Amino acid sequence: MIDPFGRSITYLRVSVTDRCDFRCTYCMAEDMEFLPRAELLTLEEMERLCAAFIGLGVTKLRLTGGEPLLRRDVMRLIEALGRRLGQGLEELTLTTNGSQLARFAADLARAGMRRINVSLDTLDEARFARITRGGRLPQVLAGIAAARAAGLAVKINMVALKGVNDDEFDAMLAWCGARGFDLCLIETMPVGEVTHRAETHLPLAGVRAELSRRWRLTPSPHATGGPARYMRVEETGRHLGFITPLSQHFCASCNRVRLTCTGRLYLCLGQENAVDLRGALRQGAAGEELAAAIRRGIAAKPLGHEFDITRVAVPRHMSVTGG
Numbered sequence: 001m002i003d004p005f006g007r008s009i010t011y012l013r014v015s016v017t018d019r020c021d022f023r024c025t026y027c028m029a030e031d032m033e034f035l036p037r038a039e040l041l042t043l044e045e046m047e048r049l050c051a052a053f054i055g056l057g058v059t060k061l062r063l064t065g066g067e068p069l070l071r072r073d074v075m076r077l078i079e080a081l082g083r084r085l086g087q088g089l090e091e092l093t094l095t096t097n098g099s100q101l102a103r104f105a106a107d108l109a110r111a112g113m114r115r116i117n118v119s120l121d122t123l124d125e126a127r128f129a130r131i132t133r134g135g136r137l138p139q140v141l142a143g144i145a146a147a148r149a150a151g152l153a154v155k156i157n158m159v160a161l162k163g164v165n166d167d168e169f170d171a172m173l174a175w176c177g178a179r180g181f182d183l184c185l186i187e188t189m190p191v192g193e194v195t196h197r198a199e200t201h202l203p204l205a206g207v208r209a210e211l212s213r214r215w216r217l218t219p220s221p222h223a224t225g226g227p228a229r230y231m232r233v234e235e236t237g238r239h240l241g242f243i244t245p246l247s248q249h250f251c252a253s254c255n256r257v258r259l260t261c262t263g264r265l266y267l268c269l270g271q272e273n274a275v276d277l278r279g280a281l282r283q284g285a286a287g288e289e290l291a292a293a294i295r296r297g298i299a300a301k302p303l304g305h306e307f308d309i310t311r312v313a314v315p316r317h318m319s320v321t322g323g
């Protein structure tokens, strides 16, 4: 699938649920209202849509949310998609907050996952509870340990927050290095209505400059098919990635689209245009008809977002579109 700007679309991110057991301050409002269950695609519908995308050239699938491991019976979907590995699908992966990982890690590895992203913004228990509004750090650390024990490669995603966790980058880099994990720092994006996002926004160029005074960071060609730009950390042999949607956006090389848990195909995280694939599916679209609906979406993929941290770009939260 080639979009109007000549970009080849090979990566689909799927939000399997908008629900979450955490309420991270930059992601959700404290009193989030979640979608009624009847609105959600069934796992079978998700699988059918994923299969259609794979048929159209998607080689990489990432399950996300909300917290994907909270979706009931999610392993059924993961196992079904795992069986498509090597049949057009090259990589199946997951972004998780880690709270349920201790329970799922071994099954994920068995289903064919090789690497996962785990979000972890701090190593301090009290701070963790504040950022996530009630999350328990030990539970997440146990999940990460289980993932490692199951042989999954782990990348830690850390949202950089001014005045909140900006004194922890060295500690996190060392912690990840000691465990063989890559680390990716992320700038907050203005998606979904939350309080105090602009005040905590931290452009990463300064962070990189600061870190390079204490760590030997060398440019790396490492690429995972995502938006991060990587440096190699010579002291640990691991990678440090920077996702900078605001300070240095990466729309020109965008290769992905996003499917929500209600079956809407969003062509850009920061734009409103979408195609309702649930409607198409439930009206009986299959085969060429479903493929045509997907292609209509790809043909409408915008050039990029117009993020400005002082105003919300789109009202839907990251957990709906699939971060």
Ligand code: SAM
Residues within 6 Å of the ligand: 020, 026, 027, 064, 065, 066, 067, 068, 095, 096, 097, 098, 117, 118, 119, 157, 158, 159, 186, 187, 188, 189, 190, 191, 318, 319, 322, 323
């Ligand atoms: N619940 C899972 C998790 O936290 O990993 C998966 C979904 S979460 C929306 C995916 C990623 O998006 C997480 O790494 C989270 O930190 C990040 N995220 C959420 N809201 C964000 C925002 N407004 N700006 C930047 N990153 C955000």
Ligand code: SF4
Residues within 6 Å of the ligand: 020, 021, 022, 023, 024, 027, 028, 065, 066, 067, 097, 119, 319
């Ligand atoms: Fe939940 Fe992930 Fe959003 Fe945090 S970032 S509230 S864990 S969906």
